Amino acid sequence: MKTIIFPASADSSKLASKYGYDEWLVSRFMQYVPDVERFLAKMDARPTHYIRVNTLKIEPENLAERLASKGFELRRTFLSEVFAILRAPFSVGATTEYLLGYYYVQDLGSCVPVDAMELDSGSDLVVMDMAAAPGGKTTFISQKMKNAGVVVALEPQEKRLRSLVFNLARCGVTNTCVYLMDGGRANDLKLKFDRVLLDAPCSCEGVIPKDMLRKTSHKPDDIDYCANRQKMLIEAAAELVKPGGLLIYSTCSFAPEENEMIVDWLLGRINNRAGGENKARNARIEPLPHGNSGLTSFGGYTFDDNLKNARRFYPHIDNTLGFFVAKIRIR
Ligand code: SAM
Numbered sequence: 222m223k224t225i226i227f228p229a230s231a232d233s234s235k236l237a238s239k240y241g242y243d244e245w246l247v248s249r250f251m252q253y254v255p256d257v258e259r260f261l262a263k264m265d266a267r268p269t270h271y272i273r274v275n276t277l278k279i280e281p282e283n284l285a286e287r288l289a290s291k292g293f294e295l296r297r298t299f300l301s302e303v304f305a306i307l308r309a310p311f312s313v314g315a316t317t318e319y320l321l322g323y324y325y326v327q328d329l330g331s332c333v334p335v336d337a338m339e340l341d342s343g344s345d346l347v348v349m350d351m352a353a354a355p356g357g358k359t360t361f362i363s364q365k366m367k368n369a370g371v372v373v374a375l376e377p378q379e380k381r382l383r384s385l386v387f388n389l390a391r392c393g394v395t396n397t398c399v400y401l402m403d404g405g406r407a408n409d410l411k412l413k414f415d416r417v418l419l420d421a422p423c424s425c426e427g428v429i430p431k432d433m434l435r436k437t438s439h440k441p442d443d444i445d446y447c448a449n450r451q452k453m454l455i456e457a458a459a460e461l462v463k464p465g466g467l468l469i470y471s472t473c474s475f476a477p478e479e480n481e482m483i484v485d486w487l488l489g490r491i492n493n494r495a496g497g498e499n500k501a502r503n504a505r506i507e508p509l510p511h512g513n514s515g516l517t518s519f520g521g522y523t524f525d526d527n528l529k530n531a532r533r534f535y536p537h538i539d540n541t542l543g544f545f546v547a548k549i550r551i552r
Contacts, residue, residue: 427543
């Protein structure tokens, strides 16, 4: 499927020129982003920075006290491990506490996929993180598991794998095996997992507030390219899930072709496949408490109604970077 392009209008042209975007991108946002002008204005504002406390090493209250004594002002968020930074006297990546692995600098939206994984139960959970570097989510997974059970983390780029290994060491993670491996080959490991996270490589539309060049460097072909790879990866990811387990699919893109359309394609493949000998599997998206409902239609396509349980995070509504999360139970 090709990236869907809409005809330009006076409004899309005006907004694109006012906020410095290529028009095609704004006319797409106008199809599904609520209150699009406020959205575009917020994308131009400096994003709120967040830190996720590494509870393997320190309790949130203790870290908050230590950082407050250095002049940082923090505010709690809907996740108990995550603080918003309201005031920073200097870079939050330049403290002793950071070097000690007491926290990870990570957007609130980026923590939601791990929070959705139901890891608290699990000293004997077996977890796959299929696209892991630089490890923001892997380290959160391990902390949720209290360093018990086992995490398998894959990353095909050697340079990025090094940053993953560094972050695991800095955060004191000891329950994770790291493989230099393409996620599409994960089934070669011949293992099945209670939880699989596919934080998919994507076109990164959601990080425009951190990288304004993307307003014009981003092209429809990027979405096509990413969507093809995401289909290949999500199909492999679903195969890895034990019956009754969870597949969490996330991206930092707004594009429906990388989000709802990928998950809709997977649901179709799993739910409509002829079973034979009761082997049919079933996939359902479970609701999440935060964020905005997933789309159930886009560009003339209608998706499984269950997609409304997926979640979109928008800067102007959620004060996060852009994010998409679907929590898929596979039986
Ligand atoms: N989960 C990471 C975190 O929270 O820090 C961020 C992951 S980033 C969105 C996507 C990662 O997927 C990149 O490190 C990229 O190198 C990797 N990647 C690209 N192609 C891949 C593939 N075929 N299989 C697995 N990972 C892939």
